Amino acid sequence: MARIKTISGFIPYSHMAARVTDVVALIAGGYLAYFMRFGTLDNMIERYHWMMLSGALLGMIIFRNSGVYRSWRGAVRVELVVRIARCFAILGAAIFTYLYFTKTGVRFSRAWLGIWLTNAFAISVGIRAVAYPVLNRIRSQGHNRKTVMMIGDLESCAFAVQKVKEQPSTGFDIIGARLMDASGCDALDIADCQAFDTEKDGQPDADEVWICLPISRGSVVEKVLETLKHCTKDIRYMPDVQGLRLLNHDLSSVAGLYLLDMSCSPMSGTSRWLKAVEDRVLSALILLALSPIMLLVALAVKLTSRGPVFYRQERMGWNGKSFKMLKFRTMPTNVEAKGVEWGQASNKQTTLIGGWLRRSSLDELPQLINVLKGEMSIVGPRPERTVFVDEFKEKIPGYMQKHMMNAGITGWAQVQGWRGDTDLSKRIECDLWYIENWSLWLDLKIIVMTLWHGFFHPHAR
Incomplete structure (x- = not known):
């Protein structure tokens, strides 16, 4: 009920006020930081104005995809403060990354940048801390009801x-x-x-x-x-x-017709663009950083068994389209000559180093190439082999809904321990939860969780 205005196609007034609050916080925080750092606002350098404006525009995108603007029932809660802090951390990381790669960091005071983001965070939380009790008091007195x-x-x-x-x-x-x-x-x-x-x-x-x-x-x-x-x-x-099992349900208006969105992909408009940028940038950086390790693994695969370095396997991705997923080969080339079988990975024959590559998840690294090509994402539901999809879609409720966004190298199910030969129904539940709750912050959280305890997982096969 907190989103009752959204049913009519309007953004709730409180949500709009929250957006304005964050823009004001970023602009006001920048001016205050300049005064604190340089002692005056007279003849403020123009590039600082542009930095504040750019930061405010980027901040609007980051905040919009972070869940900050959902209903908080008129209270500043710990979760809300944490989410706002995460948004400013992501914004700061994006700004410092841009300054580093463009080599323009020397043109800005690093002290000013730090004070700016700190001030903006404090103003954003502070305005909410004052406004929410006032709104609650007004409503408790019978006004605006x-x-x-x-x-x-x-x-x-x-x-x-x-x-x-x-x-x-x-x-x-x-x-x-x-x-x-x-x-x-x-x-x-x-x-x-x-x-x-x-x-x-x-x-x-x-x-x-x-x-x-x-x-x-x-x-x-x-x-x-x-x-x-x-x-x-x-x-x-x-x-x-x-x-009903709903994903990203909302109301759309098309050609004067009202459509109740029952099950829709979150990958549309700005969200799709942000996800694509995230995937391309991260996959390129990770490939660059891990290229020496990948070369060593490729050499080890070639020297310890006959056959190609890569294993290409047909998987189903976004919108049910198939693609060839890459892995470092961990099995002999003829191991599936008699047909394929789902699961039972521990019983399948591996090469000399194949078992270790699976347990360490290093065999998954070539999928970064799939990500760079746009066939996969860094984070998303794990893709299944096309030969098993027809079987699973009849047995597991909501199975095909996991194909409403790009398949991922890692995902919410994997960091929760549902990987390998674990319960497939539980994995689908996690995949659908991820699609319903997708945000850039959730992607970054899953990536960190994968790095923290995703490798050498007992269920990795």
């Missing part, structure tokens, strides 16, 4: 009431409900909206009417809307989708 009358079945209305009560800072009060039976007939005995305009049966006036019914009862919703055709109140339809 709306009353709601519900129409629907018992289960859907009860669920909606529970959610609204859990988030009182949203500013909605449920004052009553007209319940409908299975046939959708008995609740509405009115010909117009007068029951919601004046007191009737002890119910006070309502500002809004919410229709709470499952999508499967669309014909009943149509009848309710027909009954309320003369109503001047805000009428909202809240479809009950509790039993």
Whole structure:
């Protein structure tokens, strides 16, 4: 319910205010830092103005993809402060990386850069710490609140009431409900909206009417809307989708048509561009850094067994398209001559160094080339061999939804220990959670977790 305005296609006013707050924090923090560092704002050097403006624009992108602007129920919580701190850390890393590679760092005071980001973080958190209690107090005094009358079945209305009560800072009060039976007939005995305009049966006036019914009862919703055709109140339809597996659900408008997004990829627009930049930059840097190790591994594979250095295996990636995934070869060339079998990796024959390469995950390094080509991502659901997809998609709920973004070298399932011959259903649950909650920060977190304890994992095969 905290995102009730989003249903109508508008960004919640509180979310917009939060965005403005962070832009103000970055600009004001920069001016304050300049004064603290140089003792004056007179004749401020122009490049510092451009740095603050660029930082504010980049910060808007980073904050938008970090989960900072979701509802926090009118309170500055530890998790919110941590997320804001992470955003400023990512912003600082991006700025210092840019200055390093462009060799323009000498043109800026490093003390100013550090004080700038520190000030901006303090201002961002400080404004929220002052504003949230004020908003809560205003709403607790009965201001800026709306009353709601519900129409629907018992289960859907009860669920909606529970959610609204859990988030009182949203500013909605449920004052009553007209319940409908299975046939959708008995609740509405009115010909117009007068029951919601004046007191009737002890119910006070309502500002809004919410229709709470499952999508499967669309014909009943149509009848309710027909009954309320003369109503001047805000009428909202809240479809009950509790039993559906949803990914990145929202409302879209296309050619004047409203579409309820039930299962959509997070990789669109700016997010897709950011993910692509992340993959290309990181894969190039990692390939450059690890190229000596990869050359040694390639040489070891060639010297210890006959056959090619790389093993090319067909896997399914984004949108169900197949590609050839690269690995350092860890098995003899004829090991799958009699057919392929899922799992049982520990029982398959390996080369002299193949077992060690698998346990250390070094056999996965050539997939950085797949990432550089755009066939994979650094982080994402692990791809499966195409010969097994038809089997798994019928057995595991939501299996094909994991193909709604690029497959990854590592992923949320892998850092949680679900890799190798572990429970495939658990891995899919982790993959779908990652797709639903994707952000640049989550990618960086998974990369760090992979480096920390992802190699030499007991389930690596």
